[in-house]
Amino acid sequence: MKGTILENGYPSIEELKNAHRFPSEERFQKGPVAVIECLQPIPCNPCENACRFGAILVGEPIINLPELQEEKCTGCGMCVASCSGLAIFIVDKTYSATEATISFPYEYLPLPVKGQAIKAVNRAGEVVCDGTVTRVMNVKQNDHTPVVTIAIPKEFSDDVRSMQRLNVAPAEKDHECCADYTYDPADPDDLIVCRCEEVTVGDIRKAIAEGADTITGVKRRTRAGMGLCQGRTCSKTVSKMIADAKHLSGDKIPLDTARPPVKPVPFSVLAGDEDI
Amino acid sequence: MLVNRQVAIIGGGPAGLTAAIEAAKVGAQVLIIDENARPGGQLFKQIHKFFGSKAHNAGVRGMDIGLNLLKETEESGAETWLNSTVIGLYEGNRLSVVRTMEDGSKKIHTVQAEKILIATGSQENTINFDGWTIPGVMGAGCAQTMINVNRVMPGTKALMVGSGNVGLMVSYQMLQAGIDVLGVVEAAPKISGYNVHAAKICRAGVPFYLRHTIIHAEADESGTLCRATIAALDEKWNPSPNTEQSFDVNLVCIAAGLRPLAKLAQMYGVEHGFIPELGGWMPLHDENMETNIQGIYVAGDTAGVEEANTAMDEGRLAGISIAQSLQLLPDQEAEQCKAEIRARLESLRLGPFGERRLQAKNRIVKKEVQL
Numbered sequence: 001m002k003g004t005i006l007e008n009g010y011p012s013i014e015e016l017k018n019a020h021r022f023p024s025e026e027r028f029q030k031g032p033v034a035v036i037e038c039l040q041p042i043p044c045n046p047c048e049n050a051c052r053f054g055a056i057l058v059g060e061p062i063i064n065l066p067e068l069q070e071e072k073c074t075g076c077g078m079c080v081a082s083c084s085g086l087a088i089f090i091v092d093k094t095y096s097a098t099e100a101t102i103s104f105p106y107e108y109l110p111l112p113v114k115g116q117a118i119k120a121v122n123r124a125g126e127v128v129c130d131g132t133v134t135r136v137m138n139v140k141q142n143d144h145t146p147v148v149t150i151a152i153p154k155e156f157s158d159d160v161r162s163m164q165r166l167n168v169a170p171a172e173k174d175h176e177c178c179a180d181y182t183y184d185p186a187d188p189d190d191l192i193v194c195r196c197e198e199v200t201v202g203d204i205r206k207a208i209a210e211g212a213d214t215i216t217g218v219k220r221r222t223r224a225g226m227g228l229c230q231g232r233t234c235s236k237t238v239s240k241m242i243a244d245a246k247h248l249s250g251d252k253i254p255l256d257t258a259r260p261p262v263k264p265v266p267f268s269v270l271a272g273d274e275d276i
Numbered sequence: 277m278l279v280n281r282q283v284a285i286i287g288g289g290p291a292g293l294t295a296a297i298e299a300a301k302v303g304a305q306v307l308i309i310d311e312n313a314r315p316g317g318q319l320f321k322q323i324h325k326f327f328g329s330k331a332h333n334a335g336v337r338g339m340d341i342g343l344n345l346l347k348e349t350e351e352s353g354a355e356t357w358l359n360s361t362v363i364g365l366y367e368g369n370r371l372s373v374v375r376t377m378e379d380g381s382k383k384i385h386t387v388q389a390e391k392i393l394i395a396t397g398s399q400e401n402t403i404n405f406d407g408w409t410i411p412g413v414m415g416a417g418c419a420q421t422m423i424n425v426n427r428v429m430p431g432t433k434a435l436m437v438g439s440g441n442v443g444l445m446v447s448y449q450m451l452q453a454g455i456d457v458l459g460v461v462e463a464a465p466k467i468s469g470y471n472v473h474a475a476k477i478c479r480a481g482v483p484f485y486l487r488h489t490i491i492h493a494e495a496d497e498s499g500t501l502c503r504a505t506i507a508a509l510d511e512k513w514n515p516s517p518n519t520e521q522s523f524d525v526n527l528v529c530i531a532a533g534l535r536p537l538a539k540l541a542q543m544y545g546v547e548h549g550f551i552p553e554l555g556g557w558m559p560l561h562d563e564n565m566e567t568n569i570q571g572i573y574v575a576g577d578t579a580g581v582e583e584a585n586t587a588m589d590e591g592r593l594a595g596i597s598i599a600q601s602l603q604l605l606p607d608q609e610a611e612q613c614k615a616e617i618r619a620r621l622e623s624l625r626l627g628p629f630g631e632r633r634l635q636a637k638n639r640i641v642k643k644e645v646q647l
């Protein structure tokens with residue numbers, strides 16, 4: 001496995017172990033235990049309140065990483081559905097002589113049923129082995145975060161963290177209507193920037209070349225930002241084009257003038273009130 | 277028609293509602309004006325469990341927090357005009373509102389209020405690439421609204437552009453809706469949102485394309501999106517030739533960040549500053565969320581793009597400050613409540629994901645922003 005958590009999107013076992021977030025092998029051998037795969041200091045702590053055995057510690061400040069007191073953890077699984085990041089798993093390496101179980105949050109429909117054969121996946125979503133569903137917990141307290149438990153061959157217990165979704169659509173046939181696109185570094189002048197007034201990149205480049213160095217200046221010359229959305233869509237693109245062309249930072253490009261009505265209003269409504 | 281109220285709140289999202297509750301429950305006469313058919317802003321599309329602490333309803337789904345806020349708003353006695361749009365803010369704290377009446381007709385009403393809170397939220401940024409106007413290319417927030425609020429599938433095969441929390445979360449929610457997410461494209465060399473969000477979509481098999489950008493989208497004969505092409509970025513952040521990869525998708529979601537929506541504040545002459553960490557140009561405010569114009573307050577994404585928890589706390593802060601300045605709350609009590617909220621806000625902005633926002637907010641209230 002290459003890369004770090006920031007490149008892969010999931011932590012490697014090494015990263016978990018280095019951060020002391022992986023229970024010890026002795027603890028695993030004693031029965032089910034929580035594995036908390038939450039490695040970034042984010043403002044979050046519901047897991048701490050969820051464990052009635054006091055096995056999860058966040059404390060103050062709230063960005064502390066949740067720390068598992070492995071000797072206090074009973075593997076009860078109460079914390080799994082309460083984790084907003086769906087980052088807690090229960091691993092039981094003592095399930096049988098050859099199999100381990102993994103419990104994970106699973107917020108997809110359809111839910112699997114007990115006894116169902118499924119494909120077990122690792123943190124990257126790759127299928128690593130077959131598994132069997134041993135339990136689906138979806139009580140009211142879980143608030144729509146079902147917890148699924150699967151039995152898998154023991155040797156995969158450090159890797160398996162979920163199952164292949166059952167709602168994956170069968171692969172559609174790739175269509176043949178368009179040819180592969182080849183990048184052309186000279187970006188075209190006819191690309192639309194303001195879709196309401198159909199103003200193109202070329203129009204705006206011309207306006208900038210003519211001396212427009214504000215959004216309002218571009219607007220005066222091209223009508224960009226004068227349509228239905230009042231520049232909500234294009235003003236950022238226009239300011240970026242000016243910034244790039246004139247080598248200015250964003251703070252040097254002032255906002256365009258704000259004028260009423262900020263949202264378009266039919267004349268019939270404007271004319272309809274005698275009291276104004 | 278001219279309507280007088282003590283407090284007018286523009287936008288009934290997380291910031292507007294919490295402010296309304298705080299001000300109305302101590303007796304302020306509050307009017308919330310919202311352009312949607314239902315208040316709650318973006319909360320009802322947040323179907324995931326929130327982060328934060330217990331005081332922030334951590335572990336509760338955004339939509340359920342929204343329901344609780346609506347109930348509290350009703351109990352507080354605040355009045356709400358729905359389907360009603362504020363189109364201008366004029367001298368003398370006068371708002372011009374296109375109000376939808378009970379019979380569905382639209383009328384212009386002028387609302388005059390002693391205190392006005394602008395909590396109009398933010399808008400999604402676009403990326404300008406070849407084909408970005410094709411139907412099927414949309415903002416990630418837009419796709420999220422279609423799926424979670426309108427219950428309409430925006431497509432069946434999708435590509436997400438942007439790996440911030442919005443991009444990651446919407447990717448996950450698309451998978452939940454049964455949409456195949458073919459990848460998440462990110463220009464930076466690392467994933468920018470929370471790892472716990474990224475890990476969820478990794479387990480579902482979604483690959484990341486770091487140092488890539490979208491360069492092209494193509495429509496089929498019917499005019500709808502059928503293919504999107506990405507390319508690797510070189511060290512100057514330009515697409516490199518011969519690195520194109522195409523995906524057969526009918527949905528491209530753009531999660532390129534948000535920027536504050538504050539035209540009304542700007543129109544009224546509220547001082548703005550350029551704060552890239554909070555979305556660019558934004559109205560400046562003091563530690564009570566009041567702007568340089570007395571009686572005009574901002575909160576939530578309008579006061580710098582963050583997230584729903586900070587928006588709710590900023591709304592509370594504004595609501596209490598408003599109540600205090602209307603002398604509906606004794607100073608000592610108000611100051612104590614505000615201190616608690618400020619401490620909570622600070623805790624939400626700790627850590628690597630929040631510290632730049634924390635520093636920016638500190639610069640703003642200390643008036644250290646260059647104008």
Ligand code: SF4
Nearest residue numbers: 051073074076077079
């Ligand atoms: S599995 Fe049970 S005991 Fe262990 S940390 Fe979770 S809630 Fe606490």
Ligand code: SF4
Nearest residue numbers: 038044047083084085
């Ligand atoms: S609830 Fe989950 S995401 Fe939040 S701190 Fe605990 S383990 Fe991390």
